[in-house]
Amino acid sequence: MTKSRLGATMGSLLKTSTSLMAAATLSVMALSDTASAQDQSVKVGFVTFLSGGAAGPFGVPARNAAELMIQSINAGTVPGPYNTPGIGGAMIEPIFVDENSKQKNADYLKLVEKDGVEMVIGYISSGSCKAIAPEAEKAQKLTILFDCGTSQIFEEIVTDPKYTFRTGGHATMDNVAAARYLKQQGVNLDSIAGINQNYAWGQDSWRDFSETVAQLNSDASVATEQFPKIYAGQYGSEISVLLTSKPDVVHSSFWGSDMEAFIIQGSARGIFERSNVVLVTGETAMQRLGPQLPDGTVIGARGPHGALAPDSELNDWFRKAYFDRFGTFPTYPSYKMAQALLGVKTAADKAGSAEQDAVIGALQGLEWEGPSGTVSMALANGHQAIQDTAYGTYKYDKDAGKPVLVDVVRFNAECVNPPAGVTSIEWIQGGFEGAKCE
């Protein structure tokens, strides 16, 4: 071996050793960081329906998604950019609470005062959100409403929010998009009818849908508007009225067991054949009812979730991880819970802390990627999310033995949501000023 070759070899060894040492040092630092992160934890309260009629189709899928996401976030196994452990360096320590309670406010205050949570993520029912949003402001506790739909939350109940956020779109997005979809598909909108639950979500949904149709078709008339009690279960009389009034379109924002009962009773009596039926939350029934849900039903998922979610690495991972763990594909409540948790993680990581004030500062006006696409906290001074949405038409593929959505149409977030500073009803009645639909 010549001197120069020896020198080169020594140099190479030295370089390799240096690289190895550097790598080892970095690894030790990373391990140290991980250990440090694992030492920190942040208590988060999760409130969804764990009992009652909304548990099966909504609360439990949301809870399942929370469990999956918490485990994956803490382990740092969510695809990038979420592949660092924890939120803001802290491990999530969940406390689950049942939303099906007669004392929602007391349960909330117990989470805040006794359990000492850093934040609360929850609430499926619009009724719950109407009760909790003012309580959150009063208690000065970061509270993220992940699912409920009424637009009243930031337009009427808490008009200057500091601690309350909603990481999913509200009813206006769902119902403006439903009407736009029908119009785009060439459905006759001269006569419309509604069957919606008699509380904030049902009333807001029908208002936004019927007002949007009125804007899209000045000849439209309302054949009948039915508001049965939530969890009524029996809709014989309402279906008779829908059949006798012969509307072109029947709109329903029913959800959970009420929606499934309406589908069973309505399809048995031919309402889906006589009118075009649009189900704002229909996606949650697709897998469960299969061929029993009539072909041609217009289906929404309260955002581009579930069967309407766009292809992406994050969505593929989420669907697979959820299926592997629970044996069924995630529906929109699961997507919305994952969306909320990823929003919190983005905010906490950006702030470098999971503490309330840091997360609030970062979450305001934040934009992040969820399994169903980009979410932007664009309304209510950065506290209310908007996102693109989609509708499709249901078809049961007999050969494949599975339900599919055809004629899927996607709508820009700015096409179906009011701009900041304008209430939903003003925006709709004003002819959707500023809407960007191309």
Place this chain on the structure above:
Amino acid sequence: MLTATAIAVDGLGFAAWLFLSSVGLTLIYGVMKILNIAHGGFYALGAYSSAWAIGVYTTTGSTVALTFLLIPLAALIAGAVAGLIVERGVLKFMYGRDEVLMVLVTYAIFLILEDVTKLIWGTQSYVAWQPAFYFGTVEIFDIPYTVYKFITIGTALVVGVSLLLVLNRTRVGKLLLVVIEDREISGALGINVNLFFTVTFVSGAILGALGGAITAPEISVSPGIGAEIVVLSFAVIVIGGMGSIGGAMIGALIVGFARAASVHLYPPAELFSIYLVMAAVLAVKPYGLFALAESRKI
């Protein structure tokens, strides 16, 4: 004419469901003077048993016609087992206590039964639509109605008439009427009052379960359905007179037609209509339309 017919058929259909769901409640109150809140639990157990049995059976690919046997069978088993456990396990130790206390006891049992249904069937909802579709529909003035709805109406009629016949035309029924009239004198006459209590409670539980079981094919059976039915059933038996089978029939018809009429003619009053009727009846007849006269004991 179209609207009047629709109100008549819809009202009858709703009344049949209400009667089947509430007759067990009024029977138990009539005999035992217990306002049985656990009735909602029996209704839910019947609905879950029926939906589950239909679901399991239909996966075998056998004829749907046999599911019409599964519905009463599921109600019979669920109601008899749960009724017997509740009566023998809890209530027999509480007889003679204050009526208000018994309401609390049965409310506690209702909560336990709610959790029992969740333990057995989980929080997922069940759909068992096959029987509701099996016979198709009939059209009345161009409005399709499921034949299943008329089967429900027929079942309610058979149950109501059978109960009235048993109570008024059989020896057992007449003895039961004596127990209803005065349980102390009945005991003194040698009637086994406790046996009548057990049989009545189990029968009431089976009727409650039958209400749920026959409803299951038309709905999505999910946690919480029992709570809804207790409130409606209570309105029905209060209107008819607590403890009166005939009163429950009339109460169900009044509520059924009132609700159907409001849905067809003035939908905003739908929720209010039931309680408006109840308030109007109670204003005129504070103990309900067919309440049994009570003798005051000195």
